[in-house]
Amino acid sequence: MNKPFDVKNPDYEQTVRDSFAKQGLMQHLSATLTEVSPGQMTISVPYSPNFTQQHGFFHAGVATSIVDVACGYAAYSLMPPSSEVLTIEFKANFVSPAIGQQLMAKGRVIKPGRTITVCQGDVYCVNDGEQKLCATMLASLICKRTE
Amino acid sequence: MNKPFDVKNPDYEQTVRDSFAKQGLMQHLSATLTEVSPGQMTISVPYSPNFTQQHGFFHAGVATSIVDVACGYAAYSLMPPSSEVLTIEFKANFVSPAIGQQLMAKGRVIKPGRTITVCQGDVYCVNDGEQKLCATMLASLICKRTE
Amino acid sequence: MNKPFDVKNPDYEQTVRDSFAKQGLMQHLSATLTEVSPGQMTISVPYSPNFTQQHGFFHAGVATSIVDVACGYAAYSLMPPSSEVLTIEFKANFVSPAIGQQLMAKGRVIKPGRTITVCQGDVYCVNDGEQKLCATMLASLICKRTE
Amino acid sequence: MNKPFDVKNPDYEQTVRDSFAKQGLMQHLSATLTEVSPGQMTISVPYSPNFTQQHGFFHAGVATSIVDVACGYAAYSLMPPSSEVLTIEFKANFVSPAIGQQLMAKGRVIKPGRTITVCQGDVYCVNDGEQKLCATMLASLICKRTE
Numbered sequence: 001m002n003k004p005f006d007v008k009n010p011d012y013e014q015t016v017r018d019s020f021a022k023q024g025l026m027q028h029l030s031a032t033l034t035e036v037s038p039g040q041m042t043i044s045v046p047y048s049p050n051f052t053q054q055h056g057f058f059h060a061g062v063a064t065s066i067v068d069v070a071c072g073y074a075a076y077s078l079m080p081p082s083s084e085v086l087t088i089e090f091k092a093n094f095v096s097p098a099i100g101q102q103l104m105a106k107g108r109v110i111k112p113g114r115t116i117t118v119c120q121g122d123v124y125c126v127n128d129g130e131q132k133l134c135a136t137m138l139a140s141l142i143c144k145r146t147e
Numbered sequence: 148m149n150k151p152f153d154v155k156n157p158d159y160e161q162t163v164r165d166s167f168a169k170q171g172l173m174q175h176l177s178a179t180l181t182e183v184s185p186g187q188m189t190i191s192v193p194y195s196p197n198f199t200q201q202h203g204f205f206h207a208g209v210a211t212s213i214v215d216v217a218c219g220y221a222a223y224s225l226m227p228p229s230s231e232v233l234t235i236e237f238k239a240n241f242v243s244p245a246i247g248q249q250l251m252a253k254g255r256v257i258k259p260g261r262t263i264t265v266c267q268g269d270v271y272c273v274n275d276g277e278q279k280l281c282a283t284m285l286a287s288l289i290c291k292r293t294e
Numbered sequence: 295m296n297k298p299f300d301v302k303n304p305d306y307e308q309t310v311r312d313s314f315a316k317q318g319l320m321q322h323l324s325a326t327l328t329e330v331s332p333g334q335m336t337i338s339v340p341y342s343p344n345f346t347q348q349h350g351f352f353h354a355g356v357a358t359s360i361v362d363v364a365c366g367y368a369a370y371s372l373m374p375p376s377s378e379v380l381t382i383e384f385k386a387n388f389v390s391p392a393i394g395q396q397l398m399a400k401g402r403v404i405k406p407g408r409t410i411t412v413c414q415g416d417v418y419c420v421n422d423g424e425q426k427l428c429a430t431m432l433a434s435l436i437c438k439r440t441e
Numbered sequence: 442m443n444k445p446f447d448v449k450n451p452d453y454e455q456t457v458r459d460s461f462a463k464q465g466l467m468q469h470l471s472a473t474l475t476e477v478s479p480g481q482m483t484i485s486v487p488y489s490p491n492f493t494q495q496h497g498f499f500h501a502g503v504a505t506s507i508v509d510v511a512c513g514y515a516a517y518s519l520m521p522p523s524s525e526v527l528t529i530e531f532k533a534n535f536v537s538p539a540i541g542q543q544l545m546a547k548g549r550v551i552k553p554g555r556t557i558t559v560c561q562g563d564v565y566c567v568n569d570g571e572q573k574l575c576a577t578m579l580a581s582l583i584c585k586r587t588e
Contacts, residue, residue: 065208359502
């Protein structure tokens with residue numbers, strides 16, 4: 001389970017960064033890609049009143065958006081060149097209120113596959129450098145060949 | 148299954164509208180509450196380049212955000228006064244690309260409960276008045292008494 | 295959404311019945327296929343102390359097993375000959391205790407696809423002919439070509 | 442995240458074993474409770490033609506049944522005396538064919554709670570002592586006080 005992943009796209013990092021830069025929503029949420037590794041991604045969002053639910057905490061929709069993207073690019077980083085990644089589905093549990101200066105989502109591949117890749121994601125609230133788990137995700141992604 | 152829901156909060160509509168108005172993210176996504184009924188809510192979002200994924204379609208995060216909120220308020224509309232609603236978890240399937248002039252999310256209660264309410268949600272792309280299903284959700288919500 | 299499904303395998307009913315007959319678990323659970331239609335299946339299980347959880351009700355595992363199979367064959371009925379169906383994942387909500395003389399699971403295709411098919415399933419407790427919803431499922435299936 | 446769990450029921454092991462013994466389905470599946478720890482359970486099932494899907498592999502329903510039970514008792518082990526545990530919902534991904542001499546399910550608590558507990562489960566195929574992940578689960582459980 002802990003053997004390193006097989007990287008099929010030597011330019012995976014640039015491929016991921018280019019795709020991320022095209023996502024209008026990620027800019028609208030001030031999201032940044034803070035880690036790009038084979039099979040693992042981290043995305044962070046600073047607190048803003050624009051990102052809140054009714055009690056002023058981070059909205060579950062923000063947590064879900066960034067952890068879906070982190071899982072998607074974690075899967076994409078292991079796919080061959082000339083492919084696209086699509087989210088088939090995901091499920092998220094919200095385990096504590098998302099109160100923090102920052103929201104940080106980590107996505108990692110549990111099981112890579114030629115067609116289907118399964119990822120696990122976690123979202124943490126960050127306060128003065130301390131991280132607290134606020135949501136966890138299980139997601140299925142599909143690889144679409146583009147040539 | 149088709150009997151009308153029991154409404155415990157006579158001011159459910161105002162309660163829902165007031166809570167929705169406090170969600171910074173809903174404003175940031177230009178979302179409007181277009182239907183408020185007992186056990187059923189509809190939320191719409193117009194297209195904007197700010198709401199896109201890498202191909203210029205609506206981002207799954209936008210679809211998920213509004214259908215989660217629609218399910219949450221569908222559940223909340225059936226809860227007693229002096230209560231809050233929290234999302235325990237949800238699962239969403241993305242069944243076709245979210246291409247459209249508008250995204251419309253409908254949430255409805257499948258099973259109301261004293262503590263746990265289960266909702267089903269659908270997201271449609273709207274183009275020239277025609278609706279096409281692009282995502283579907285199954286969600287669990289919890290009622291927290293505030294007094 | 296209500297247009298009839300496109301049937302690619304004229305022998306879909308025999309294909310489904312033959313595959314069902316090979317499932318050792320379905321026999322071990324006394325399960326019978328009570329409806330075989332394009333995109334829709336029904337499976338029933340009579341009550342037995344062998345199928346219970348700790349309070350003597352039907353076990354969630356029995357409900358899940360038969361509704362997964364109902365969703366799987368609902369999807370399979372729309373797939374071409376020379377293909378196999380596999381469950382990628384499912385999510386089930388348990389909305390009321392599964393008390394009854396019989397458990398009946400219905401699976402139906404929400405969105406057929408060349409590769410991925412999405413199904414929705416419901417499980418009912420049956421008592422003196424009356425049905426009560428006890429679980430609901432959302433599932434993703436994949437079509438594998440065998441030639 | 443790694444601090445030991447707070448055990449509220451000093452007799453948790455006996456409580457779990459007594460409840461497990463009452464589950465008719467677990468006996469019908471020849472399932473045994475091979476680990477009972479605070480917040481973590483393991484359940485195993487030997488291969489039998491009675492537990493198969495159409496290709497002779499372990500049925501997804503068997504894998505789901507035992508990992509649901511493992512997650513349920515993992516949650517229950519941290520609940521106070523005079524309480525019951527119920528599964529609200531779960532989601533399972535099937536990541537490889539369940540071929541093996543034995544199926545082994547591990548459930549562990551990710552987030553204990555007064556009302557809601559979230560668990561993560563994994564199912565492994567065991568062949569000549571070697572384990573291979575075949576399914577993974579994310580589940581929400583609720584604590585019901587019985588007095």
